[in-house]
Amino acid sequence: MKNIGRALRLPLLLAGISLLAVPYCLAAEGHSLEDAWRIIQEKKxxxxxxxxxxxxxxWKGFPDEKLETLYWYEPGVGKLGSGFYAQSFTHVGxxxxxxxxxxxxxxxxxxxxxxxxxxxxxxxxxxxxxxxxxxxxxxxxxxxxxxxxxxxxxxxxxxxxxxxxxxxxxxxxxxxxxxxxxxxxxxxxxxxxxxxxxxxxxxxxxxxxxxxxxxxxxxxxxxxxxxxxxxxxxxxxxxxxxxxxxxxxxxxxxxxxxxxxxxxxxxxxxxxxxxxxxx
Missing domain, CATH: 3.50.30.50 (Putative cyclase)
Structure with a gap:
């Protein structure tokens, strides 16, 4: 397993495949969070x-969402004022x-x-x-x-x-x-x-x-x-x-x-x- 390159080992660990196919001891080989991030950012x-x-x-028993613009960039839109964009959301969890x-x-x-x-x-x-x-x-x-x-x-x-x-x-x-x-x-x-x-x-x-x-x-x-x-x-x-x-x-x-x-x-x-x- 030591012959497995870092670029291969870490994605396997991140994907949980170590539970199935790779000895858990690889997790103790000193990979850092920076290593993990470098691998992750290259993925889709x-x-x-x-x-x-x-x-x-x-769901049939829930009301529809209510969406309201409170603030808008220019005057004339929104209830409370202008200068920025802010909305009010009312919906069930x-x-x-x-x-x-x-x-x-x-x-x-x-x-x-x-x-x-x-x-x-x-x-x-x-x-x-x-x-x-x-x-x-x-x-x-x-x-x-x-x-x-x-x-x-x-x-x-x-x-x-x-x-x-x-x-x-x-x-x-x-x-x-x-x-x-x-x-x-x-x-x-x-x-x-x-x-x-x-x-x-x-x-x-x-x-x-x-x-x-x-x-x-x-x-x-x-x-x-x-x-x-x-x-x-x-x-x-x-x-x-x-x-x-x-x-x-x-x-x-x-x-x-x-x-x-x-x-x-x-x-x-x-x-x-x-x-x-x-x-």
């Missing part, structure tokens, strides 16, 4: 976040690409401000089921999908962020297309499954998960106000990210994800900025 970054604005797709902390569904568990920053830079695992979703919009991910990933890439790393790629985000920002309701008002969009979530969180011990749809649960379930899958994640004291974008632009394994969001005290949720660093 992919934004996994939708820009939010009034009128974007959102679960707006656009956003974080759901455990307290969103479980009283007494962690709010947004109590999520440790060490949970925000993680190995990224992408479970790609978009071809199945093209054939069946009600598709829910299966253990066969997970086993297929692990046959190709090895065990899902402990502490990973696991994203389900469905390409549903390509329907954004069309709210009706995202909901995909039939003549009876039943929504048809893909979702997770309980057996997969239990495997990921209880056996692989991942840190968090995310998806491109407005909900963890598939549309046929949320139409009946069944949110049992989201309830499972949050009551397990894990956070999730909803309404991810551009998962088609990242590899299924080997990337890092940075999941960032503001720190509202006792926050029930908040828009997030999520991006991947490619290997």
């Amino acid at each position: 970054f992919v934004d996994l976040t939708h820009a939010f604005a009034p009128g974007i797709p959102h 679960q707006w656009g690409t956003h974080v759901d902390p455990p307290a969103h569904f479980a009283k007494g568990l962690r709010t947004v401000d109590r999520i440790d920053v060490k949970e925000m830079i993680l190995p990224l695992v992408v479970l790609d089921v978009h071809e199945a979703v093209e054939k069946n919009p009600d598709y829910t991910i299966t253990m066969e999908d997970v086993r297929h990933w692990e046959q190709q890439h090895g065990p899902i790393p402990k502490g990973a962020f696991v994203a389900m790629r469905t390409d549903w985000s390509k329907r954004w920002p069309d709210g009706e297309a995202m909901q995909n309701r039939d003549a009876n008002g039943i929504a048809h969009y893909p979702g997770w499954s309980m057996d997969v979530l239990k495997y990921l969180y209880e056996q692989r011990h991942i840190t968090a998960s995310g998806h491109e749809t407005t909900d963890t649960d598939p549309g046929v379930a949320t139409t009946k106000d069944d949110y049992s899958l989201e309830t499972y994640i949050l009551r397990s004291d894990h956070y999730q990210i909803e309404l991810l974008a551009h998962l088609d632009a990242v590899p299924q394994a080997g990337a890092l994800v940075v999941v960032s969001f503001p720190k509202p005290k006792d926050g029930s949720g908040f828009p997030a900025r999520v991006f991947a660093i490619l290997p």
Whole structure:
């Protein structure tokens, strides 16, 4: 392993691949944060976040965003004065690409401000089921999908962020297309499954998960106000990210994800900025 060049060793470590393929002793070879930064800045970054604005797709029970310009550069625009640009945003915490902390569904568990920053830079695992979703919009991910990933890439790393790629985000920002309701008002969009979530969180011990749809649960379930899958994640004291974008632009394994969001005290949720660093 000493013959592996620094330029190769450090990206492997940064991507979490050391857990699978590289002896952990390499981590003790004296790499500095400056070394890490030099490697990272040369990599490709992919934004996994939708820009939010009034009128974007959102959960059926939430009001729309209100956006107001308070100050503008020249006179005549804005309520309070001129000389600079300042806006007022009024929206629910679960707006656009956003974080759901455990307290969103479980009283007494962690709010947004109590999520440790060490949970925000993680190995990224992408479970790609978009071809199945093209054939069946009600598709829910299966253990066969997970086993297929692990046959190709090895065990899902402990502490990973696991994203389900469905390409549903390509329907954004069309709210009706995202909901995909039939003549009876039943929504048809893909979702997770309980057996997969239990495997990921209880056996692989991942840190968090995310998806491109407005909900963890598939549309046929949320139409009946069944949110049992989201309830499972949050009551397990894990956070999730909803309404991810551009998962088609990242590899299924080997990337890092940075999941960032503001720190509202006792926050029930908040828009997030999520991006991947490619290997």
